[in-house]
Structures are given as structure tokens and as C-alpha cells.
Amino acid sequence: MKTRSDTLYRQLFAHPEIVRDLLAGFLLADWARTLDVGAFERVNASYASDRGKQRHQDMVWRAKVGGEWVYVYILLEFQARSDRWMALRMQVYVGLLLQDLVARHCLTRCDKLPPVMPIVLYHGRGLWRASRDLTDLMLPPPMGLEVYQPQQQYMLIDQHRHMNPDDPANILGIVFRLLRSKTNKEMLSALGDFAERMKAPDIARARDSLTRWVRTTLQDEFDEANMSSGEEPVMLFNRRFKTYEALLEYEAVKRGRLKGLKEGRRKGMRQGMRQGVQQGVQQGRQEGERTALKGVLQGLLDRRNAPLPVGITEKMDHADTAQLSAWIQALAEGGNPAEVFTAANHPAA
Template sequence: MTTQQHDLGYRALFAHPEMVRELVTGFTAFKLFDGVALSAFERVNADYVSERPSARQGDVVWRVRVGDHVLDVVILLEFQSGVDRCMALRMQTYVGLLCQDLVERHQLSPELLLPPVLPLVFYNGVPAWSAPKELAELLTAPPAELAALQPSQRYALIDQWRLDRAALDANDDLLALLFRIELSRFPRWKARRKARRKN
């Protein structure tokens, strides 16, 4: 399976709200979406065209209505098969274009405010993820008087190969089962599981 086919497979998988909810609640530290009804998840356009002729495409975007106060939170899910050193910069671009798209579509809150965004990178490559998760790490240190004016962006990371093996085996959710099946095809995963069982 090529990298492009693999990424398309994940896009198809996470086109379902139950899979997105399982991913965030089961494989990140964020508890915001625990117990949120699937009906609160709404798929959002993931093609953002800037003012220039070129276009940037995110992978999967969901808007979720959370809590009694109906707070909208946008999940921006990016799939990576390789390490991209400039991922924080790319994510800043995606978030900016997403927000611009929401403004142009008049999809803001009643107070005309943009929703909070959860930028999430799902990485399934074998080498450990080594790219900075914060944009500031890609920038030259500015003079003190300019520091507060520099761009800022962070993203959350799910590194599939480095998920906790015991926790994954103990998880009965469908997504955890799919991850175990996928990873079991690779000799390194099998060797690690055997070594853990012997200890």
C-alpha cells in the first residue's frame, strides 16, 4: 500500500464521527469530548483556497458542539506517514485558512468570534517523530521588544508506533482493534509484544 493510499484510508476511517471521538478520547489527554453525542459532530469543508491561486488542503475537519453552553470546537486532523520538520508552520497555515474560511462563510459564534481549534497530527511512520511541535522552535530568537509579536502555533501528536502497548491491548474499542491489526503486520511490533509478554 502506498503512502497516498494509506492516507486516503485514514481519511475514509475518520469520515465517521464515532472514529474521531474514539481517537481523541482514547488516544490523547483531552477529555473535552467524553460523552459528547455523535449528533454534535459536523463534518466541515477541508479545502481552503487562499487569496493566491495556490490552495492548501487539510485532511479531515470536524466541528463539535460541546457542553451546555453549546461551545463549538473544531478538530483539525492531519495525517502524516513521514516526519515533517515544518509541521508546526503547516499547521499554522491550515488553522489560519480554516478560520478565514469560517469568516467568509459567516460561520462564527453569535459574538462574531472564531471557535477554538484542536490541531491534531496522527503519525504512523516507523521513525520516532522528531519535528518541533511548537512554531517558536522554528523561528530565530527575536529581540526582546519583538518577542510578543511573533506567531505562535502548537499541535497535539498521536504517534501510532509509540502508543502504550499494554493500554492498546487492554482497549476494546474498535479503533484500538484496528490499530492492533495494522501494527501486527510489522515484525518490529510483533517482537516488542513478545518481549513484553516474557517480562
């Protein structure tokens, strides 16, 4: 299911500034780094085959390269999962695009077809396993038929694994860094660069779309975010989470509460009484929160790679939410596990 953040992410590529940085940052060609925003023009992305069936390509741009009116057509395909037949799909898209150009008499001055640059933007979590070459999807032909086989390749940009562009001001590189950040240091660095980049005049037309996207993305991660400018994401993160451990605890507890709330409601409904519903919700919340906190605590202990005190698992199983939270706080502040859990057996007088 597509989220609002996914929709806003796609809309980023409706801006020539974003497409310019896409080519400049990820295409290994000198001319790609010299293109001006004015060289880009968005074109029709819906075509009809000979049988009349409509096909819609996610996004198509053309860019004027050099001093002549030579257009490189850029097909952008957005993918959330690996598609084994993507090379074949791209061949179909390219063919329909070129047919459409012929039908509309939109050829080059030499009456030839323009070059095409097929790009797949992949934002899934798993590895992209599909071949980028159509030849790999076909059986080897009998001798003498090699030259008659169709050929098609595409460029894959994996936002979670692609190397960042050399230019630190490349807005798409900053977006990718933000999406794959795993620590508060990485996220704060990306958000800081994002806020600084939003001040540049060359990004002005895309600023609103970029701000809406990052605000919605952070709202998905940080509940009840309220931002109105490019600088506020940094302020939000600093205000809500001072440490990575605090972020982990927040996310785990939130998930545990939601799970506990659902379980509690089901339990109360089975009892068929209002009192049962309330009691079930409360018990579910508490148990869900305990489970979440235990998960965070175990994660902190695992990261220490140090010998654990005897009986620690049993203590965790019997501890309430207040005790679990206290242990998490102590470990997050650098406390020694042995001292932290020993102190629990000797409360202050």
C-alpha cells in the same frame, strides 16, 4: 506511494465514531470522553488564500462541546514521514480555516472565532523528530519583540508508539494495537477485540469501512486472504499460521521466491532462449527460497541465546531447502539446536 490500505485508513476518519474515539482516547480532557457521535459534523476542508491558491486540509471536523453551540474545530493531518515544518504548516491551515469561517459568516454566537484542535496522525516507522511548537523553528527575537511572535502547537498521535487508551473498547486503540502487533499472540488479541467490537451497535455506521480496512491490511500481510466479516480475520490467522515461527517462515520464503523469480527471469532473458528463461526462473526460485529459509533459521538460533554446535554455519550453507525446512520445524517445536543438527549427521536407517 499510497497503498489501498493507506486510502482505506484515511477513510476511517470520515466516520464520527472514529473521530469520537480519537478524542476520547488520546485527548486529556474530561469533556472529550463525554461527547456523543451526534456532536460531530464534518466541514469543508478546502480553502483559498487571498491570492486564490487552493489549499486542501486532509480532514476537518467540528464538535459541539457542552450545552452551548461552541465548536472545537479538529484538523486531521495524515503523515507518513516526519515533517520539520509541520508546526508552520499547521499555522497556515488554522489561519485559512478561520479566514474561511469569517468569509462564510460561520462564527460563534458572540461573533468570535472558535477554538481549533490541530492533530497530526503519524503512521510512519521512523521516529517523529519535528518540533510540535512553532517557536522552536524560529530564532529568538530581540528584546521587546517576544510578544509579537506567532505561536502554534499541534497534537501528535504516533500510531506505532502512542500509549493505548484506557478504554479497551476504544476502536482506534484496537486499530493501533493491530498495526503494531509483532507476535501472533498480540495480533490474535487485537483481532479478537476487533471482531467483538464490530458487534456493538454504536459502531454500526463505521463497520463496513473498518472491515474493509482490516481485510485489506491483512491481505497485504497474508497473501490471498478472503474475508467478508469482522470475525473472519481471526479465523484466517489461526488457519494460516499456528506459530510466530510459521509466520516468519512464510514471509521470508515468499520474499525469497519473488526475488529469485526476478533474478531468474533476468538470467533467462540474457540467454535469449525459452529454455534459458525456464531454467533461470527455476534456479532463481530455489536460490531465493534457500536464502530466505537460512535467514529464518538464523533468526530462530539467535533467539535461543545458546551455544551453537561446531560447523553449523557450514552445514547451513550447504543444506538444501528440504533440510533447512526440517531444521526450522524442529527448532520451532522446541528442539535443542545441538541435537537437531547432530541428528542431521546420523539419519535413521
